[in-house]
Amino acid sequence: MSKIDRAEYPLLAKVSSPLDLRKLKLQDLEPLAEEIRTFLIETLDVSGGHFASSLGALEITLALHYVYNTPKDRLIWDVGHQTYVHKILTERADRLVTIKKPEGLSGFPKRSESEYDTFGVGHSSTSISAALGMAEANKLLKNNAKSVAIIGDGALTGGMAFEALNHAGGMHADMLVVLNDNEMSISENVGALTTHLTKLLSGSTYNTIRETGKKILKKLPGAFEVAKRLETQAKGMFVPANLFEALGFYYVGPIDGHDVGALVEALQTLKDHKGPKLLHILTKKGKGYQKAEEDPIKFHHVNPKFNSTLKGSSASKPSYSNIFGRWICDMAKKDEKLIGITPAMREGSDLIAFSKAYPDRYFDVAIAEQHAVTFAAGMACEGFKPVVAIYSTFLQRAYDQVVHDVSIQNLDVLYAVDRAGLVGADGATHAGSFDLSFMRCIPNTLIMTPSDENESYHMLTLGYQYNGPAMVRYPRGAGIGAEITETLDLALGKSKMLHKGKKVAILNFGTLLPMALEVAAKVNATVVDMRFVKPLDEDVIKEIAQTHELIITLEENSVMGGAGSGVNEYLIANDLMSTVTVRNFGLPDYYQDHGNKDDMLASVGISTEHIFETVQKLIKG
Known part of the structure; x- marks a missing residue:
């Protein structure tokens, strides 16, 4: 149950699930949208997270949950970072402040987090394929469940989306695609389709002309049928209908994606229309927060305190x-x-x-x-x-x-x-x-x-x-602050010996080198900055194997098949494994949830303390 302040958010406090939302009157949705917008701003000012995309998708999220019987009806989001309002409406409003924090909500849809998250989406251009799969599965199950893909933030520029459109249109699949057209991905959208979409007239202009014309022509015998045959050609002057209708979709739009009443009306009309449908909505990324509207790239993702004054900040090291x-x-x-x-x-x-x-x-x-x-x-x-x-x-x-x-x-x-x-x-x-x-x-x-x-x-x-x-x-974020020198002693396939020790050698691949040096200081270990995974410095590996009792490989990559595996393969191929013990430290054979990076590494044994303990167990004296 959501713990929303009833005095500050009187409507949102009543809505802990889509079932509650559907009990509201249509005229309540617009003021509810404003409450959610304020709640989102205040919450992300504490937690940080994806901001502009969620603001842009606010009204369509409300309309979809209002019209469709979720979670039985499937909503598949694309891309995933536009789903914060979806999380608010689906029993997670009180936990939104934990988003992207250890043991908190994921920043993306996640099937294990909620039954309303019908498909995990971290990348893009996957929604139409997944929605089509669900639509066909539901057809076989005869459960009358609806399938809706919401594709935005440039995801339609991915080729996989067009493969799915082609397949869905050819199958005459009963599904809806909502094209959330905001002219943006994280950066500005590029490509011929985007250029065409940005030239559209507003939805109100086009649809007013279309509907008014129908009313007039229906009064004139024969004229309406002639105009209907010409409609597709006329639509080509205003909208990309020719493209989507050629793929077998019934095209509606473009309409104002921030008019929640118009969205509800359009969705109710399309819900029972059989076959593949595409609703084209025009939205503004960052809608309702002026700075985000003016600079949606900067406000794509915000840090805590973005909406309040942050004092005492210092310049960070280059990433x-x-x-x-x-x-x-x-x-x-x-x-x-x-x-x-x-x-x-x-x-x-x-x-x-x-x-x-x-x-x-x-x-x-x-x-x-x-x-x-x-x-x-x-x-x-x-x-x-x-x-x-x-x-x-x-x-x-x-x-x-x-x-x-x-x-x-x-x-x-x-x-x-x-x-x-x-x-x-x-x-x-x-x-x-x-x-x-x-x-x-x-x-x-x-x-x-x-x-x-x-x-x-x-x-x-x-x-x-x-x-x-x-x-x-190279990794995300800043390093140790190393100065960029004019030259560097760097030869193809050659490593660098940083410390010569006894018995134990640490072969480091990548930016975990400070950890290797910390362990070496405790046990007098040899430390080699390997630098190259392919080709490996085989001469150094051979020398280390012949002069040390234990080899530790260290990398921030899957331990299966990674750089350490390459060292193992060389040692086995050259009959050197009998002379030395080897332990590979890397990422485990399972997926880790989001959290603090150092804690995540430590939890799988990649820490100074754990490597030191491993060395102590394997080397005596």
């Missing part, structure tokens, strides 16, 4: 993304063949300065990771040097293209892989837990794991100069 942003601008000055490519992550990957300084060499391909990689491959074929700035979890979506279109042809493509390792509050859907494992097995690929910002900067240069596919993976 790894900032280091990449600096590097790509520096390299672009030196080489006019450099091309920067991102799948809708200009701000997240810090390509802002590059996009402004080199607009002809900057390409945002929208939420289309597969296309991003093959587009880069095409550029490389013509002698350019493409750099694909991509999050680790988004690189997963382009795996076939990485193998077939880049690696097999041994093309010069550099992957700048951001958000590698755990990402804390965003949880399992955004954690870069697997990139070393799934990239290490691909031939012709150079893989580097910098331990600090300076190594990251210079490894990007080495990867760029490498003749073939190369990958540099």
Whole structure:
């Protein structure tokens, strides 16, 4: 039961579930929306979280739960960060302040969290496929449940969405797609479809003309049927109806996505209309909060105290993304063949300065990771040097293209892989837990794991100069504050010995190096910054195996198939396992929920204390 202050929120206090919502009168929905808007602002000022998208989807969320019998009727959200109002209405209002906190609510829909979260959504462009699957399953079950996909924030720019539209239209599936058209993803939307949608007349203008014309023509014998046959051609002048209707969808819109009464009316009309339907609504990201309306990119995600004065803040260290942003601008000055490519992550990957300084060499391909990689491959074929700035979890979506279109042809493509390792509050859907494992097995690929910002900067240069596919993976957030030097002693496939100890050797891959050095100080261990996952520094591994009793490998990647597995494979292939004990420290074989990153690492044994205890158990004297 929601614990909402009845004096401050008289309507919201009555609504702890969609069942309560459906007891309200239609005229109550607009004032309820204003209460929810205020509640959301005040709550996220305490907790932080995704902001502008949830404000933009407020009225459509109200209307959907008001009209549809949720959770029996399935609502599938796309993308997931627009669902905070959905969580408020579905028995979680009093827990919203815990969002993205350890043991609190997830920042995205999560099936294990609520029966109203019918499909987990951390990435994008998946809703129509999932909704179609549910619609067909419900058809087989004969349970009369409805299926609705709400797709917005640029998710329609992903190719998978069009594959699903094509399939659903061809099957004449009984489902509804709500296109939440706000001209935005996290960055500005790009692409021909987006350009077309932004040229639309307002919904009220188009629909007024259409409905008024029908009323007049029905009074004239024969004229109405002629006009009806011409309607599709006329609609093509105003709306993208031709596109969606060609795919087999009954198209309605565009209508004002902030007019909750109009939304309810449209949804009630469409609810019992058989076959595939698409409702096109026009919304404004950040609606109702002026600063977010003016700058929806900045207010896509807010930190606590965003709505109040935060005093005493100090400048933070540059993030790894900032280091990449600096590097790509520096390299672009030196080489006019450099091309920067991102799948809708200009701000997240810090390509802002590059996009402004080199607009002809900057390409945002929208939420289309597969296309991003093959587009880069095409550029490389013509002698350019493409750099694909991509999050680790988004690189997963382009795996076939990485193998077939880049690696097999041994093309010069550099992957700048951001958000590698755990990402804390965003949880399992955004954690870069697997990139070393799934990239290490691909031939012709150079893989580097910098331990600090300076190594990251210079490894990007080495990867760029490498003749073939190369990958540099770095984490979210700031590092240790390492200064970027003009040069660095960095040789292909060679590690760096940081401390020479006895009996125990720690082979570190990536930014957990400070932890390795802390353990070494306790047990006088050898510490090697391995730097390269592929190729491994096999000479150093062989020497370590012959002169030490215990090898610890340390990485922020899945322990299965990761860098430590590569060390094991080398030792086994060269009959060295009989002379040394090996322990691999990495991420476990299960998904971790969102939380504090250091606590998450410690919970799976990646901590100074646990590694030290392991060494004590295995080494005596």
